[in-house]
Each structure stands twice: as structure tokens, then as C-alpha cells.
Amino acid sequence: MNKLLSMGAKLTPLALLAASLLAPGSAFAQEAAEAAAPVAASFDKGDIAWMLTATLLVIFMVLPGLALFYGGMVRAKNILSLSMQVFVTFCLIAVLWSIYGYSLAFTSGSAFFGGFDRLFLKDMLDAAGNLLPAATFSKGVYVPEYLYAAFQMTFAALTPCLIVGAFAERMKFSAVLIFAVLWFTFAYLPIAHMVWFWAGPDAYTTAEAAAAATAGAGYIFQMGALDFAGGTVVHINAGIAGLVGCLLIGKRKGFGNSSLAPHNVPFTMVGAAILWVGWFGFNVGSNLEANAFAAQVFINTFLATAAAVLAWTFGEWLVRGKPTMLGAASGAIAGLVAITPACGWVGPMGALAIGVAGGLICMLAVIKLKAMLGYDDSLDVFGVHCVGGIVGAILTGVFNSPDLGGTGVYDYVAGTWGFTSIGAQTWIQIKAVLVTIVWSAVVSFIAFKLIDVLIGLRVTEEVETEGLDTAEHGERGYHM
Structure with missing residues (x-):
């Protein structure tokens, strides 16, 4: 999913059909396809098997992973409400992805939005009925575009599910679903296009061709920002939306005055x-x-x-006097978030450093910053996902340096690895972070305000007291 320059260890020669086997939906792929007779692409069974497995793993991390992680942290009277928000939002976005999401994210258009070439996932077979290929990060290596679209679907469906943790236990189910549609359309899709859309490695044959291909890529890609698996697209994007949401919706009833402790920490650990x-x-x-x-x-x-689990655990031990299971579990997520943009660009020691930084900084954001500013981010979406994503995105620019064990960036034209400087790459990373924060915050603010005017964001005080499980869904998580 690193739509940036290739990190593939295997760099094959340019295949005979390379001109027609570029990124899905790109102008380069369409022009070449029109000029050539339909020929079945050659796929590697190992790549297909791994990508099918990876796609299933991402579904598994949301259903049941995220639902259990979040569900354990709310009160018992809201576990089904939270689980419903995750489960149904995931399914809703998956359907929207197939209708228009994939097309707007991963086809040619402007630097900010794709086009309509893949609406309803159309035109993924050639005239002879062969599956069309999608580029990987090695020249001449492809996977079926259907598989690429399915893998990307899991990322798109996961991201809005992260946001619901910020305003858990107080937002209407109907408002959650409407927000998911609006935010997915106007925040997730353009950020995904800006960061990850490019023409594919086979378009980079000469300096002139490379310049033309990059000019048709997404806005943040053109900057040269590095995001291997979603630090900006997924975590910063969702985290800032969660902060905007919890500020606009307001604090939970009893926040700061009564216990709002997690009802089942073992669920959260699992x-x-x-x-x-x-x-x-x-x-x-x-x-x-x-x-x-x-x-x-x-x-x-x-x-x-x-490393992040250890950093959060020992940091919390020093700050609060006792290490907690909730803290260790949160540290794991902080480390995963922080390494996500960097995982393909750094070496193992760089990964350790990013994990420690992510664990400590997110721990301080959750324990200190949240208390200092007084916002009620129920399940610490901002403190873990946004803060962790920012830490990882910026440190990617540092530890991508070959002097610090990083890979540098591959030049497809020259066939060599290169690196400008830590300062230059870090500044690019900071700009990508700022663009993501501003875009997502503006879209989120407008979406929340619009929904509040139309149907209202928050449940009544009576519903909040009773619990959303029975009031909104007519069932209970537990029967004593």
C-alpha cells in the first residue's frame, strides 16, 4: 500500500507488456490498453496468496479486534452500541468503496481527487475476459486489480471505525453513520489520492517520463512524502477528526465527576x-x-x-506510580500507529527508536495533555492515533536516512538508491502532516455541524444515563 517510490527488493527488467501494465485507472494504463490487443497479465501465485491473506488479516484486526479493544474500554451499558458502530460502519464503507470510493481514490483525475473510471468497480476485465493488473513496486510485477481494490477496501472501511472511539457513549447511531459517509467521501478519499496515487513504476523509464508521471500523481505524493501504510491517510486523518468530534459533541455526562472506567480490560487486552x-x-x-x-x-x-509497550508501561509506572494493563495495550497500538508510515523506509534500530518515541509521547498525550486541556476523547483516538501518526510520519524523515539504517528512496530511472538529507525529508514529512490535519479538520467540522443541524449529534441525557445499548438497539451486552 506504499503508493510512493518502490521499496521492492526484487527489481525485474521491464516486461514486454510493461507499457500496458501500469497503475489501475491511470491515463498511462488506459492509453496503452487501447493501443494493445488484450493479453492476459502474468501474476505470481505467491503474491496473490499473500495479498489475500493480508486482506483477511486487516478485516480480522477490525472485526473483532478493534471492536473488542474499544468495547472493553466503554461501560457495560454501551458495549453493544460501540460494537454496532464499528461493525456497521465497516460494512457501510466497504459498499461505498465499491460504488465510488475506489475510483475517486485510485484513478487519474486532479491532484486531489481521482476520476470516475472505476465507478462500481467496472472495467477490471479486458475484452478477452482476463483480469486486469495493478502495479506493485517492482517493474514488471503485478497483482490482479480486483485484489488490490479489495485490500484497499479494508483500509478505507477501517479508518472511519477508528474515529467513533473519540465520542463513544454519547453520539446517535444515525449521526455516526451519516458522518461516516460524509467524512469518507470528502476526507478519506482525497487524502488517500493525494498520498498514494501514482502511475506505477513502469512509467518511470526516462527523466522526462518520470517527471510527467509524477505531475499526474497525488498532491502529497508530488511533495515526495513517505507513507508506507497509512500514517497520514489513516491515523492522523482519523485522529484529528476524532478530536473535532469530541470537542463539538461535548463531554460525557459525569466526566470528571464520576467513574467512567473501562468495564472489561481483558477484552481490551485481547x-x-x-x-x-x-x-x-x-x-x-x-x-x-x-x-x-x-x-x-x-x-x-x-x-x-x-518497544512502545515497554516505553508506555515504564513511563506510566514513573508518572502514575503503577503500570496498568490498559496502558500496555494502548502502548501496543501507539507503537503500531507510529511505525505504520515508516515500516518500509527504516531499519530495525530505527523501528525501535520510533516505537519508544511513539509509546512515550502518546502516553504523555493521553495522561497529561488530555487532562491539561480537559477534552473528553473517550477512547484516546487523538492521543494515540493522531499523535502517534504525527510522531511516526515525522521520524520517517529522520530514520529513512541510510546513515541511520534506513533504505533511502529508490530512483527507478537510474536504478539506484538515494537520499537527500534528513532536514529536507523531515520538512517534507511535516508539510504532509499539516496538509492532512487541516484538510481532515475542516471536513470534519463541516460534517459534524451539518449533521447537528439536520438530526442532532448527541443522544438525550436520559438515553445517555440508561445506556445506548438498550435505548438505541433494544438489547444488552450482559444479562445478570
Whole structure:
């Protein structure tokens, strides 16, 4: 899912059909396809098997992983409400992705939005009935576009589900679903296009061709920002939306005056563990190929998460006097978030450093910043996802340096690895973070305000007191 320059360990020669096998929906692919007779693309069974597995892992990390992680942190009277919001939002966005989302994110258009070439997932077969290919990050290596669209669907469906944790226990179910549609359409899709849309490696044959291909890519891609698996697109994007939501909706009844403690921390621990396992599909699947380089992404994801758990645990021990299971579970997610943009660009020691930084900084954001500013981010979406995403995105620019064990950036034309400087790349990363924050915050603010005018955002005080499970869904999570 790293739509930036290739990190593939295997760089094959330009295949005979390379001109027709470029990124899905790109102008380059369409022009070449019109000029050539339909010929079935050659796919590697290992790549297909891995990408099918990775796609399933991402579904698993949401259902049941995220639902359990979030569900354990709310009060017992709201566990089904929270679970419904995650479950139904995931399904809703998956359907919208097939209708228009994939097309707007991953076809040619402007620097901010794609076009309509893949509405309803159309035209993914050639005239002879063969599955069309989507580019990976090695020249001459492809996966079926249907599979690429399915993998990307899981990312799109997951991201709005993250947001609901910020205003858990007080927002109407109907308002959650309407917000998900608006935010997905006007925040997720354009950010995904800006960060990840490009023409594919086979378009980079000469300096002139490379310049033309980059000019047709997404706005943040053109900056040269590095985001391997979604630090900006998923985590910062969702985290800032969650902050806007919890500020506009207001604090939970009893916030600061009565106990709002998690009702089932073991659920949260199990959910965090499932998320960790599923995240290997999220990060390693973003390599798009079952090649040797996937091993580097795997170990980076593993190490950063372990380091973040330790950093949060010992940091909380020092700050609060006692280490908690909730803190350790939150540390795991903070590490996963922080390494997500960097996992394909850094070495193992860089991953450890990012994990420690992510764990400590997110812990301070949750324990200190939240208390200092007084906002009620119920399940710490901003403190973990937005803050962790910012830490990881910026440190990607630091630890991508080959001097610090990073990979640098591959030049498809020259066939060599290069790196400008830590300062230059870090500044690019900061600009990408700022664009994402501003875009998502503006879209979220407008969407929340519009919904509030139309149907209202918040449940009544009586419903909040009773619990959303029975009041909104007519059932209980537990019968004593």
C-alpha cells in the first residue's frame, strides 16, 4: 500500500507488456490498453496468496479486534452500541468503496481527487475476459486489480471505525453513520489520492517520463512524502477528526465527576493482541509483493510495537506510580500507529527508536495533555492515533536516512538508491502532516455541524444515563 517510490527488493527488467501494465485507472494504463490487443497479465501465485491473506488479516484486526479493544474500554451499558458502530460502519464503507470510493481514490483525475473510471468497480476485465493488473513496486510485477481494490477496501472501511472511539457513549447511531459517509467521501478519499496515487513504476523509464508521471500523481505524493501504510491517510486523518468530534459533541455526562472506567480490560487486552496480529496484514501487505523486502517490514512492525509497550508501561509506572494493563495495550497500538508510515523506509534500530518515541509521547498525550486541556476523547483516538501518526510520519524523515539504517528512496530511472538529507525529508514529512490535519479538520467540522443541524449529534441525557445499548438497539451486552 506504499503508493510512493518502490521499496521492492526484487527489481525485474521491464516486461514486454510493461507499457500496458501500469497503475489501475491511470491515463498511462488506459492509453496503452487501447493501443494493445488484450493479453492476459502474468501474476505470481505467491503474491496473490499473500495479498489475500493480508486482506483477511486487516478485516480480522477490525472485526473483532478493534471492536473488542474499544468495547472493553466503554461501560457495560454501551458495549453493544460501540460494537454496532464499528461493525456497521465497516460494512457501510466497504459498499461505498465499491460504488465510488475506489475510483475517486485510485484513478487519474486532479491532484486531489481521482476520476470516475472505476465507478462500481467496472472495467477490471479486458475484452478477452482476463483480469486486469495493478502495479506493485517492482517493474514488471503485478497483482490482479480486483485484489488490490479489495485490500484497499479494508483500509478505507477501517479508518472511519477508528474515529467513533473519540465520542463513544454519547453520539446517535444515525449521526455516526451519516458522518461516516460524509467524512469518507470528502476526507478519506482525497487524502488517500493525494498520498498514494501514482502511475506505477513502469512509467518511470526516462527523466522526462518520470517527471510527467509524477505531475499526474497525488498532491502529497508530488511533495515526495513517505507513507508506507497509512500514517497520514489513516491515523492522523482519523485522529484529528476524532478530536473535532469530541470537542463539538461535548463531554460525557459525569466526566470528571464520576467513574467512567473501562468495564472489561481483558477484552481490551485481547483486542489489542488481535490488532497487533492483524496489523502485519496492514503493514506487510502494503508491500504488495511476497518478496524478501516484506521481511524487513515485518520485523520493523514487530520491534516497534514491543518497544512502545515497554516505553508506555515504564513511563506510566514513573508518572502514575503503577503500570496498568490498559496502558500496555494502548502502548501496543501507539507503537503500531507510529511505525505504520515508516515500516518500509527504516531499519530495525530505527523501528525501535520510533516505537519508544511513539509509546512515550502518546502516553504523555493521553495522561497529561488530555487532562491539561480537559477534552473528553473517550477512547484516546487523538492521543494515540493522531499523535502517534504525527510522531511516526515525522521520524520517517529522520530514520529513512541510510546513515541511520534506513533504505533511502529508490530512483527507478537510474536504478539506484538515494537520499537527500534528513532536514529536507523531515520538512517534507511535516508539510504532509499539516496538509492532512487541516484538510481532515475542516471536513470534519463541516460534517459534524451539518449533521447537528439536520438530526442532532448527541443522544438525550436520559438515553445517555440508561445506556445506548438498550435505548438505541433494544438489547444488552450482559444479562445478570
